[in-house]
Amino acid sequence: MSSASGPCAIRASGWGWRHAGRARWALTDIELSVEPGERVLLLGASGSGKSTLLSAFAGVLGGDEEGEERGTLSLDGTDPSRQRGRSGLLMQDPDAQVVLARVGDDVAFGCENLGVPRQEIWSRVRHALDAVGLDLPLDHPTEALSGGQKQRLALAGILAMRPGLLLLDEPTANLDPDGVIEVRDAVAAVLADTGATLVVVEHRVDVWRDLVDRVIVLDDDGAVLADGAPAIVLADSDSALRQAGVWIPGAVSIEPAGEHRRSADAELLIEAQALTVARRRSTFVGGPVDLAVYERSATVVTGANGSGKSTLALTLGGLIPEHAGTVHARAALRGDASPSPIRWRSRQLLTRIGSVFQSPEHQFIAQTVRAELAVGPRALRLGPVEVARRVDELLVRLRLDALADANPYTLSGGQKRRLSVATALATRPKMLVLDEPTFGQDANTWRELVEILGELRDAGHAIVAVSHDALLAPALNATEWSMPRARAYDHDDAATGPDALAARVVRGGGR
Amino acid sequence: MTVLSAVRVGPLARVNPVAKLATVLTTSVVLIATIDWVSAAVALALECVLLLAARLPLGVVVRRTLPLVIAAPLAGITTVLYGQTSGHTYWQWWLVEVSDGSISLGLATALRILAIGVPAIVLFITIDPTDLADGLAQIVRLPARFVIGALAGLRLVGLFVEDWRALELSRRARGVADGGAARRTVGQTFALLVLSIRRGSKLATAMEARGFGADGPRTWARHSQLAARDWGVFGLGIVVAAVSVAVSVATGSWNFVFA
Numbered sequence: 009m010s011s012a013s014g015p016c017a018i019r020a021s022g023w024g025w026r027h028a029g030r031a032r033w034a035l036t037d038i039e040l041s042v043e044p045g046e047r048v049l050l051l052g053a054s055g056s057g058k059s060t061l062l063s064a065f066a067g068v069l070g071g072d073e074e075g076e077e078r079g080t081l082s083l084d085g086t087d088p089s090r091q092r093g094r095s096g097l098l099m100q101d102p103d104a105q106v107v108l109a110r111v112g113d114d115v116a117f118g119c120e121n122l123g124v125p126r127q128e129i130w131s132r133v134r135h136a137l138d139a140v141g142l143d144l145p146l147d148h149p150t151e152a153l154s155g156g157q158k159q160r161l162a163l164a165g166i167l168a169m170r171p172g173l174l175l176l177d178e179p180t181a182n183l184d185p186d187g188v189i190e191v192r193d194a195v196a197a198v199l200a201d202t203g204a205t206l207v208v209v210e211h212r213v214d215v216w217r218d219l220v221d222r223v224i225v226l227d228d229d230g231a232v233l234a235d236g237a238p239a240i241v242l243a244d245s246d247s248a249l250r251q252a253g254v255w256i257p258g259a260v261s262i263e264p265a266g267e268h269r270r271s272a273d274a275e276l277l278i279e280a281q282a283l284t285v286a287r288r289r290s291t292f293v294g295g296p297v298d299l300a301v302y303e304r305s306a307t308v309v310t311g312a313n314g315s316g317k318s319t320l321a322l323t324l325g326g327l328i329p330e331h332a333g334t335v336h337a338r339a340a341l342r343g344d345a346s347p348s349p350i351r352w353r354s355r356q357l358l359t360r361i362g363s364v365f366q367s368p369e370h371q372f373i374a375q376t377v378r379a380e381l382a383v384g385p386r387a388l389r390l391g392p393v394e395v396a397r398r399v400d401e402l403l404v405r406l407r408l409d410a411l412a413d414a415n416p417y418t419l420s421g422g423q424k425r426r427l428s429v430a431t432a433l434a435t436r437p438k439m440l441v442l443d444e445p446t447f448g449q450d451a452n453t454w455r456e457l458v459e460i461l462g463e464l465r466d467a468g469h470a471i472v473a474v475s476h477d478a479l480l481a482p483a484l485n486a487t488e489w490s491m492p493r494a495r496a497y498d499h500d501d502a503a504t505g506p507d508a509l510a511a512r513v514v515r516g517g518g519r
Numbered sequence: 520m521t522v523l524s525a526v527r528v529g530p531l532a533r534v535n536p537v538a539k540l541a542t543v544l545t546t547s548v549v550l551i552a553t554i555d556w557v558s559a560a561v562a563l564a565l566e567c568v569l570l571l572a573a574r575l576p577l578g579v580v581v582r583r584t585l586p587l588v589i590a591a592p593l594a595g596i597t598t599v600l601y602g603q604t605s606g607h608t609y610w611q612w613w614l615v616e617v618s619d620g621s622i623s624l625g626l627a628t629a630l631r632i633l634a635i636g637v638p639a640i641v642l643f644i645t646i647d648p649t650d651l652a653d654g655l656a657q658i659v660r661l662p663a664r665f666v667i668g669a670l671a672g673l674r675l676v677g678l679f680v681e682d683w684r685a686l687e688l689s690r691r692a693r694g695v696a697d698g699g700a701a702r703r704t705v706g707q708t709f710a711l712l713v714l715s716i717r718r719g720s721k722l723a724t725a726m727e728a729r730g731f732g733a734d735g736p737r738t739w740a741r742h743s744q745l746a747a748r749d750w751g752v753f754g755l756g757i758v759v760a761a762v763s764v765a766v767s768v769a770t771g772s773w774n775f776v777f778a
Contacts (some may be wrong), residue, residue: 097728099728107674117731121737363689370685
């Protein structure tokens, strides 16, 4: 165990890593030196190996069975894997990092592993919670925390270990705008307090720009492309960064996609009245919502994490029953089916409402990309010629043709997202409901998605997206709705009724 | 995760889980060793008195023990109908034979299930998994890697429930949920397995990054030790077992199964 304290130095020389079973090196010839106390923003396209590099700094890449290493990498002159506790790694997924059931215990976990004496653990725990601004009792259940709170909890757990190096791997990608600010401010406070070295990986440059004093850009092959002061690197490699899909200011145009104008004769497809939504009878309730969806229109539903947006998407999509109030499908949408989408057969949904889930992996059911796209058309009992025609068309249109025979699970995040949208398009539903379609995507995928959604809307489809992406509604020239604020919820107590607040139109679009 | 949340009220909340575990094990072993209704009835009566003293919320106790309260008489009735015949036979129809012997055996079975099951359930619903892990590692000295790993894994159970539901809904959305339930369940199970492995390996990396499995001694933020209170609970368990055996032997109904 290293007893070193204070900010940590990183040295990499000719360093590279190849994951076991892969032909390509994830990272090659990394030549890099980070001085103690430096604050580095690490940029690069998805798949350029940024996360791998952070894991290497954290010493958690694993041994020979996990992959092959070349060159040298050291923290304060020693192999990172023999320096546990010298660095702290904050990852993207808030749910993946909570280890224990109570807030205090979770923060203490790292200290226990490092063999810190008991009395000292608890004073460190209190100090760490204080530093990240989590003002909660030590026995507060970790399960009841929001995404932003969970990330701050994980940060506190790292901080309690007193690391000389903070490694942040897209720590705010899964958070709503409030959560992003919470976490960024907590990191700033921690750095001011400890002076630790920082390496942060993030698509969204604007969040961290003011906090870092150096930017390193990796190219597609995992080599260092640019390295220097933020102002210089961001100006110089502007076009390279843009190509890499990094969210530099102005990376995406939020000029409304398409010439959107809702025609007076657009038919009403579906209507929600005094709708409240709940995952289960007895759990948390979101709403009430009054919403009308027309053909040839786009609607973006916003709201904080936990306000019930995703549940609203599932309810509008005919996948879970209303908690109270009604979802009424009009004749233009339902055809010969019942006015209540939850009563439709699974196959009846296909041509009427397509749902795209937040996590694409939940939606994949086939072995190859091609087979995945054919699932819906086959369920509609279309002929093999028509199925092949639709599949081929979508493969080309969503740039998945080179991956037609790949397993959906092996795709990158952006590719998975495109595939999950494509599977819903294959059956040409009149209405498309998307849950956080732009979640964690780089600027290139973002642009593509917005273009596709804009085209669909212009072709007469109705688009409903729930999202906390502030850029999405303006880019789609969409009507924006805000979910009423969530009420605090209790695990065992059934929520008793809808909030008195009604959903309000924040900004009317399409005029 | 409602399934895992412990009842943390009354005097039992402060008893070390290891003591509860030991108490349940000893009384169970003693009660399994005999098949007679007297020992089970005495044990159950004593347990009910202790249960009242534990001041647990009645609703929770009823809800959690309900399956047992339903199952025990059913098992008893089955034994009355089909159990070993002895003494006077009251009623017979094909394989069914109700006799003195089968009635007393049925009664003994039903009481025994309750006498073993009720305290086990009551003690277990008051056990917090984290406290149990602390106790198992520090008092029973099970390997920390194993105990903490299992504890962290337990937290994923709630996420699996959510994953399963999402998989189910997505099948409906994809148009394949109208038929072939058996095949769909197989596919969904496989998908859940893949998702679980991913969640598990992410959690493992997060734990490793926080020094889990590092060389050198691990300390414990929460000290787990057996106090007088814990020995008291264990003692009460011994008393319940001893009194029921004594009454049973004194009334001549003791019937050692392994004899």
